Amino acid sequence: MKYKLSLLGLVGLALNAQSEDLQTSKINVYSPGPLPSIGLDRSIVPGAIQVIDPKDIAQQSGVSLADYLNNNTQGISFNEVGGNPWQPEIFYRGYSAGSIAGNPQGLSIYVDGVRENQPFSDVVLWDTIPTWALSGIQVIGGSNPIYGLNTLGGAISMQTKNGKLFNKGVISATAGSWDRTAGLIEMGGLIEGTNIDYYFGYNHTSENGWRDYSPSHLNQAFGKVGVDLETGGRVELSYTGASNNLTGNGLAPKYLLGADNAGVNTVPDLTENRYNKFNLAYTDLISDTTMLSANAYYVQSNRYTLNGDAEIEFDAGSFSNSGLNTTLGRYMVNQGNEIEEIEAETRTTKTKQDKYGITAQLTFTDDLFGYKNHLVTGVNLETALIGFVQNEYEGSNFVGNTRVIDTSSGEYENNTDLQGRTKTAGLYAVDTLSLNDQWHMTGGLRYNYTEIDNKDRRADQSEGSLTDKASYARINPTIGLTYKPTDNYQTYASYSESNRAPTSIELGCSNPAIACSLPTQMADDPPLDDIVSKTYEVGAAGRLTGNTQWNAAIYHAMNHDDIHFINNNAQNGLGYFDNVGRTRRDGLDLGVSGKGLFGADFFGQGNKISWSGSYGYVNATYDSNLELVSDANTSRAYSTSSFNSFDDDDLISSSTSKETLGGIYNALRTALNTNGFTYEDSNEVDRTIAAGAFLGTDDTVYNFSGSAGIADSTGIATNTAGGSLTIAEFAEWVEDNVGSASQKIDVGKGDQLANIPQHRLKLRLNYEAASNLRFGLTGLAYGKSYMMGNENQKHQGDGENPGYFLLNADMSWSPSKNWLVSLKAINLLDKDYYNGGRLLMNGFTGDGNTARDEVFRGVGVIPGSPQAAWITVGYTFK
Secondary structure, eight states: OOBOOOBSSSBOOOOOOOOSTTEETTEEEEOOSSSOOSOEEGGGSSSBEEEEOHHHHHHTOOSSHHHHHHHHSTTEEEEOTTSSTTSOEEEETTEEEESSTTSOOOEEEEETTEEOSOTTTOOOOGGGSOGGGEEEEEEEESOOGGGOTTOSSEEEEEEEOOTTTOOSEEEEEEEEGGGEEEEEEEEEEEOTTSSEEEEEEEEEEEEOOSSTTOOEEEEEEEEEEEEEOTTSEEEEEEEEEEEEEEEOOOOEEHHHHTTTTOOOSSBOEEEEEEEEEEEEEEEEEEETTEEEEEEEEEEEEEEEEEEEEEEEEEOGGGOEEEEEETTTTEEEEEOOSBEEEEEEEEEEEEEEEEEEEEEEEEEEOOOBTTBEEEEEEEEEEEEEEEEEEEEEEEEEEESSSSSBEETTOSEEEEEEEEEEEEEEEEEEEEEEEESSSSEEEEEEEEEEEEEEEEEEOOSOOTTOOOOEEEEEEEEEEEEEEEEEEETTEEEEEEEEEEEEOOOHHHHTSOOTTSOBOSSOOOOOOOOOOOEEEEEEEEEEEEESSSSEEEEEEEEEEEEESOEEEEESOSSSOOEEEEEOOOEEEEEEEEEEEEESBTTBOTTTTGGGEEEEEEEEEEEEEEOSOEEEEOTTOTTOEEEEEEEEOOOHHHHSSTTSOHHHHHHHHHHHHHHHHHTTOEESOHHHHHHHHHHTTTTTSOOEEEEEEOOHHHHHHHTOOOOTTTSEEEHHHHHHHHHHHEEEEEEEEEEOTTOBOTTOOSEEEEEEEEEEEETTEEEEEEEEEEOOEEOBTOTTSOOSSSOEEOOEEEEEEEEEEEEETTEEEEEEEEOTTOOOOEEEEEEEEEEEOSSTTOEEEEEEEEEEEEEOOOSEEEEEEEEEEO
């Protein structure tokens, strides 16, 4: 079922599931902190908590934990924004946890008490979590402060297997669609004559993917050694390792996808994750009422990306003047629609993170003033060393007439070389006091401290240094009340607060005047405020009959000073991070589950059927007015309050065409004249440009006359040649003083956040045909959502992700005692659908890398997986 810790007014839910680690007799219990504790009866917790049995995950063996959560867990949806099934973005109650830097992160993810959100950007590397090694999962809704930073909308806490629970060996092989093959081996048990147990597992997966140029290869390992001490305590040392190569061909215009939706925009888009985690854990039941839990951990994460991108070079002859923006100190030109060429670019990044931390937690269950009481207190200290380097290679080559980019070509430029350190500290306590058998009160506090220390290692810091230091501190409360009049019914109300400090990547990319790309280059930036989420929740749960359970919850969550990545334009991913004011999530979750058919015999098969269903509604909206850049939205309007960048080297250089230079010259001449400049001989200048006599020289190109005051105020420093500018001087001036005006949309209070469907319906039917044969069917229905770039919902045309329905099936059959055959099939109806999208600009015609005459402004989508199936054969041995 599902419950959580929140605070005051709206709704929660609960799906019936049980965990081997979190079960005492027939009472499912909940651990109210990141580390193991003496279990608390979930029915008296004022919040929505779902406890998931890994056996259920095994029945629906999909790609990852994220895949299972999307198919079964209340309140959750996801999209493959990265274009890869191991790089999803999970949404829970409108908050996300994904692997793409720049997307707002609002969920905290734990494995064995170690927070998996990366220190550099808070992203979650789902491909490094070994789903097959999990023994218990809790999904906790709301801004529960006890789970620390980034728990704005919820937390997912996972526990792994050990040799005491997994006393056997399993070997399995998988094959099926998209040339996917996988092999898994697990072994666990007790070393005879000792108090030592062990568990080890290794998984290798390879596939070609269903989209063009989309192979992936994963190697995942997990091992654990446990020792039961004579004092009654237990020590476990575990290792998690991953070496994964993932291809993520994400958004593409529909006209590039083709009839099978397999097409891509540009190639390659590669991510390599090298991951190592060591976790030393200690637990000790000091007495019947006191438990100590602690861990010390080290996590090393090295991430490498290689992206072949395409940037539209607009024809400067079509530029028009937008005037001088005095706030930015820039002359603005409008780019127009005409394309000069499409330039290939290669971007590489290297992110190195080394994280060290310790956590200690005490649980006390002694009575307090004669009342039953459950108190959990804890402390966490963590530091991380970060290195981030981004390089860019402009002018890369296309391979023939394709959109495959030769990543070994291009002119090298180092955009970012950052060294950083983060320090975090947390001190928390949560107490549940039972006033009697019916009324239970919960209250808690957590103190969070975060310090970020960035150092810029670039030799050239002319555009601003990244070197900066910032710190954030906050105390977050939680309080709730549960009323349980009978064993078959309980209701609750709660209120909670949690915060997320800006990450290194956000602090390093928050200047609208110096746009960044993601994975991002960074520059000197204004400070950001931390995000604070406040959640009100009310809910109820109960049992209709002995085999039928239900739950309901309603919630209201408000983010203050929310941080979003603001795109500067719709074609190259440039932008910056900023506090955008308030965003809110109002929602409803309903769930019901049971066994049998309400007493119907159904030819003697009724008692062999189990089922569940859930409905979720979330209205995720902006609660503040703001402007967002959206060059492809039909309601856009030019604004000089922000600007895009363009390739100055192509516009102003000795090698550029006279038409291109003439175009920018004409636009600038109008701007200069507007500000009081006159030309000594404009006709001569025009003739000079037309003849191209300046090309390949450093001769004088432009001659200006005017007062020194005007010249100084515009940033043009006249030289000793009587107020002349050379090509080199003019190029430098354009670099510093000219921008392309953005096309913006007005987003208002009540407008929807992008790519979050309001409606979710999940249905599950399980049929145990025989003791060795089981069939399962899952139905998923999602309502429409609005695309990125259409946050104002005023785009005329295709600006929505349509709703869709999917039907998935699974089957398991044990032909003999030690053998198990499993089948998983997805999208049985072979529906075409999109699980995310963005309004964008694109310059390709679709015929290789041929450029369009005018830019395409329209929709880019993330196509969903087509019909596919896989079969797994497993053998169990002692």
